[in-house]
Amino acid sequence: MEAGIVGLPNVGKSTLFNALTQSKLAQSANYPFCTIEPNEGIVPVPDERLQRICQYIVPQKIIPTALKLVDIAGIVKGASEGQGLGNKFLTHIREVDAILQVVRCFEDPDVIHVTGQVDPVSDIETVEIELMLADAQTIDTALPKAERAAKGGDKEMAARVAVLKKCQEVIARDQPLRKGEWDKGEAKIIASYGLLSAKPVLYVANVDETDLRGEGPMVQKVRAFAEKVGAGVVPVCAKLEAEIAELDEADREMMLSESGLTEPALAVLAREAYRTLGLQSYFTAGEKEVRAWPVPVGATAPQAAGVIHSDFEKGFIRAEVYSLEDLEQFKSEKEIRAAGKLRVEGKAYVMQDGDICHFLFS
Numbered sequence: 001m002e003a004g005i006v007g008l009p010n011v012g013k014s015t016l017f018n019a020l021t022q023s024k025l026a027q028s029a030n031y032p033f034c035t036i037e038p039n040e041g042i043v044p045v046p047d048e049r050l051q052r053i054c055q056y057i058v059p060q061k062i063i064p065t066a067l068k069l070v071d072i073a074g075i076v077k078g079a080s081e082g083q084g085l086g087n088k089f090l091t092h093i094r095e096v097d098a099i100l101q102v103v104r105c106f107e108d109p110d111v112i113h114v115t116g117q118v119d120p121v122s123d124i125e126t127v128e129i130e131l132m133l134a135d136a137q138t139i140d141t142a143l144p145k146a147e148r149a150a151k152g153g154d155k156e157m158a159a160r161v162a163v164l165k166k167c168q169e170v171i172a173r174d175q176p177l178r179k180g181e182w183d184k185g186e187a188k189i190i191a192s193y194g195l196l197s198a199k200p201v202l203y204v205a206n207v208d209e210t211d212l213r214g215e216g217p218m219v220q221k222v223r224a225f226a227e228k229v230g231a232g233v234v235p236v237c238a239k240l241e242a243e244i245a246e247l248d249e250a251d252r253e254m255m256l257s258e259s260g261l262t263e264p265a266l267a268v269l270a271r272e273a274y275r276t277l278g279l280q281s282y283f284t285a286g287e288k289e290v291r292a293w294p295v296p297v298g299a300t301a302p303q304a305a306g307v308i309h310s311d312f313e314k315g316f317i318r319a320e321v322y323s324l325e326d327l328e329q330f331k332s333e334k335e336i337r338a339a340g341k342l343r344v345e346g347k348a349y350v351m352q353d354g355d356i357c358h359f360l361f362s
Contacts (some may be wrong), residue, residue, distance in 0.1 A: 004096035
């Protein structure tokens with residue numbers, strides 16, 4: 001699962017990406033951090049539950065879960081018609097699972113806005129319109145082919161025709177496809193066409209140092225728009241976060257305190273991006289390591305075991321599960337067992353965020 005960082009020119013997109021992928025938070029988290037390519041990176045997802053677990057189960061190392069970020073080429077109006085780096089932009093968007101759009105929510109006469117005026121909602125609409133126009137082109141190309149196949153009695157193609165026509169109706173109402181109501185089968189068909197406006201979105205409001213909590217009028221407009229299109233919002237001062245990312249732990253804590261922050265906004269952004277991707281975490285805990293594992297919301301116990309190794313899913317027998325609250329109450333796994341709080345779950349069990357698990361497999 002990966003998220004793409006997008007935005008218009010001069011909104012702080014690259015500053016944010018560099019801060020995320022070069023942050024000392026990544027290097028101090030005992031995660032095998034790496035920058036895959038100049039425009040790709042792996043970023044840990046901070047989770048305070050790991051430290052709480054380690055108060056009772058002391059490991060050799062702590063490994064948080066992580067997400068892959070892609071810094072996607074900037075977009076301009078007309079991208080769906082090939083303007084600017086439009087084709088490259090749209091191709092990269094098709095390959096990611098979620099979109100993080102950086103929108104400028106600050107004034108700075110030294111940083112010229114591409115349109116000559118700072119208007120975050122207009123920026124969002126520019127990207128949204130380009131995604132919907134690109135989807136309309138994809139649908140217009142795909143629908144006649146599907147209709148011809150459906151006339152020959154192909155039931156799968158008949159289902160595709162119905163979904164594509166439904167997509168046309170949503171876009172005709174000037175709504176992104178993520179606002180449509182889709183069952184699992186329909187969502188699978190939409191994903192097979194790589195339709196862009198169906199992807200979940202998180203708006204990153206790039207603020208200045210006078211509005212770190214995003215309480216100013218520009219961010220409020222972004223929040224109002226995001227609510228209408230089913231998206232989330234995280235305020236981040238990319239400039240400040242880039243400075244914080246370069247500091248060692250002691251200086252970082254001092255700078256956060258002086259800024260009135262309890263943690264870097266990048267940590268909040270990583271967690272929100274994780275949720276936007278539809279992921280949650282479960283944990284494994286032992287003397288060797290305490291580790292968070294990513295799993296889609298709604299995944300079953302065998303599917304969760306398969307995240308560790310495919311053989312675990314194939315040979316799944318059962319899962320032994322307890323909660324962090326159980327661990328904090330009884331202090332050890334031994335005492336959790338003795339108290340009868342260790343649950344034995346089978347193949348139908350749906351994983352809950354924060355489960356601590358042992359998997360038994362053949």
